[in-house]
Amino acid sequence: MRATITAIAHHVPEAVFDNHWFESRLDTTDEWIQSRTGIRERHFAFEGGLSDILVPSALEALSRRGLRPEDVELIIVATVTGDRVFPSTASIIQNKIGAVNAWGFDLAGACSGFLYALITAAKMVESGTIKNVLLCSGDKMSAITNFEDRSTCVLFGDGGGCLVIEPTDDNSIGIIDYVLKMDGRGEPHLHQKAGGSLRPPSIETVTNREHFVYQDGKTVFKSAVIGMADASHEIMVRNGLEAKDIAWLIPHQANLRIIDATAQRMGLTKDKVMVNIDRYGNTTAGTIPICISELYEQRKIQKGDALVLSSFGAGYTWGAILVRWGLEKMQ
Ligand code: UT7
Numbered sequence: 001m002r003a004t005i006t007a008i009a010h011h012v013p014e015a016v017f018d019n020h021w022f023e024s025r026l027d028t029t030d031e032w033i034q035s036r037t038g039i040r041e042r043h044f045a046f047e048g049g050l051s052d053i054l055v056p057s058a059l060e061a062l063s064r065r066g067l068r069p070e071d072v073e074l075i076i077v078a079t080v081t082g083d084r085v086f087p088s089t090a091s092i093i094q095n096k097i098g099a100v101n102a103w104g105f106d107l108a109g110a111c112s113g114f115l116y117a118l119i120t121a122a123k124m125v126e127s128g129t130i131k132n133v134l135l136c137s138g139d140k141m142s143a144i145t146n147f148e149d150r151s152t153c154v155l156f157g158d159g160g161g162c163l164v165i166e167p168t169d170d171n172s173i174g175i176i177d178y179v180l181k182m183d184g185r186g187e188p189h190l191h192q193k194a195g196g197s198l199r200p201p202s203i204e205t206v207t208n209r210e211h212f213v214y215q216d217g218k219t220v221f222k223s224a225v226i227g228m229a230d231a232s233h234e235i236m237v238r239n240g241l242e243a244k245d246i247a248w249l250i251p252h253q254a255n256l257r258i259i260d261a262t263a264q265r266m267g268l269t270k271d272k273v274m275v276n277i278d279r280y281g282n283t284t285a286g287t288i289p290i291c292i293s294e295l296y297e298q299r300k301i302q303k304g305d306a307l308v309l310s311s312f313g314a315g316y317t318w319g320a321i322l323v324r325w326g327l328e329k330m331q
Helices: 019-023 030-037 050-065 089-097 110-126 184-189 203-207 217-238 256-266 284-297
Strands: 002-011 016-018 041-043 074-078 103-107 133-140 158-168 174-182 190-192 213-215 248-251 306-313 317-324
Touching (some): 002 110, 002 284, 041 158, 050 089, 050 133, 074 089, 089 103, 110 133, 110 158, 110 174, 110 306, 110 317, 174 217, 184 217, 217 248, 217 306, 217 317, 248 284, 256 306, 284 306
Parallel strands (some): 074 103, 074 133
Antiparallel strands (some): 016 041, 133 158, 174 317, 306 317
């Protein structure tokens, strides 16, 4: 039995902040941000938690599939910015949407959270014990962004998407194959210094602004370029695919230069690469579901299309997934 995506929707907060908003607060320029990252604007929600970003798309995805919240069996939330440390945002979403028969959990895979969660969901469904998973994936990065640090604050945004994953007996579609990796030696280069059990919140951690993303951008960049390109290439080779066989590369949106390097390694032309970093920045676990949902809503993917999803992020965590799209074009 194979698992397939049977519905998808996305949501971002309304408020848009363009690069000029940062120019007026920090020593930065629109030119620097666009040329180094590809980002033009991003959305921030200064009120509410991650669940408030994910609930609208959870309800929309269920409605597109014709499911009621009480039909949901399992909720997985991929994020590093859950509403609280505990309980899980999965349980908060369960309560907010009324998915009274579901159990669930959160999964912290950072920028690769969506890939990790998609394979976890697929394997649960393939086991035959779970008939459907509501997979919610996104981040409210504004909650952990230091708006005084120009090297990180211009990079991130808030947003996410939700999918329904179900079994299919159609062998021509589904979540086909995956390459998932992790290298914990990446921890020093990308992390949040305080707030966990190692360094609980204190006046000192707050004063030192340790509850925010810390990133050594250049070091992460070098590993990301190699990791994302290698994993994406490996999934192609393993499945006997050439560039012409792939409909879309759907990459994590952290930096346009990393995306370009991955596409180049795969031999793909730009028209086969989904890019929306210019409008959303890096929404961490939100980037890939937002990309897929936008492609679907724009009627740019059709049943049977080969999609390569790929990512690189904190951990380090990275990987690529091959999906054969199973939905007809959106009506
Ligand atoms: O999604 C999770 C995984 N994360 C990633 O994949 C991100 C990987 N890293 C990156 O995308 C890039 O490294 C950044 C976009 C974060 C930075 O780009 P870069 O080309 O690596 O720049 P840099 O960090 O080497 O900085 C170059 C210069 C520095 O000035 P000096 O030392 O050359 O005088 C920085 O201080 O740019 C300066 N700089 C800025 N200047 C204007 C850093 N941030 C800014 C800024 N505006 N916002």
